[in-house]
Amino acid sequence: MTVQWSDDLAIGIGIIDDQHKKLVERIASFSRAVESGDRNRMEDTVNYLIGYAIQHFGAEELIMIRNCYDQFREHRDEHSWFIKEVFDLHRRFAEGEEMTRESAEALRDMLVNWTLDHISVKDKRIAETLNSFGGPLRK
Numbered sequence: 001m002t003v004q005w006s007d008d009l010a011i012g013i014g015i016i017d018d019q020h021k022k023l024v025e026r027i028a029s030f031s032r033a034v035e036s037g038d039r040n041r042m043e044d045t046v047n048y049l050i051g052y053a054i055q056h057f058g059a060e061e062l063i064m065i066r067n068c069y070d071q072f073r074e075h076r077d078e079h080s081w082f083i084k085e086v087f088d089l090h091r092r093f094a095e096g097e098e099m100t101r102e103s104a105e106a107l108r109d110m111l112v113n114w115t116l117d118h119i120s121v122k123d124k125r126i127a128e129t130l131n132s133f134g135g136p137l138r139k
Helices: 014-036 039-066 072-094 101-132
Strands: none
Touching: 014 039, 014 101, 039 072, 039 101, 072 101
C-alpha cells in the first residue's frame, strides 16, 4: 500500500496543506521502509511522527479554537488517538520489540488509512465549515 500527495487532499489552508504534504511524504517513506524491511527507516519515521503530531495537531487545534469550530472536541479526540498509536509504535521500537513483516504492514496500513481519511474527510470539514462563515480565517 502506497500513498502520495495529490491536490485532492488540499483543504485550502496553506499552512495546514504544507504540513499535510510533509506527513504524506513521511508515511510514504515508512511504506517504502516496510517494503524493503528497513527497520531503521521505519523507526526514524516513527520518531519524526512524534514531533510532527505535536506540532501539526497543535496548529490545527489552534485554528479550530480561534474560529470556534463546532467539532473541536471530536477532532481533538482523533488527534489524541493518533498520538497514542504513534507513542505505542515508538515504545515498541525503543524496547527492541521484534517486528514481523505482517505487523509492519498492518502498521503501515493503519497510518495510510487513518491519514488519508483524516485529511480528506475530517480536515476538509474544518476548512469547509470555517470558509462558510465568509469572514477571514483566524490563524
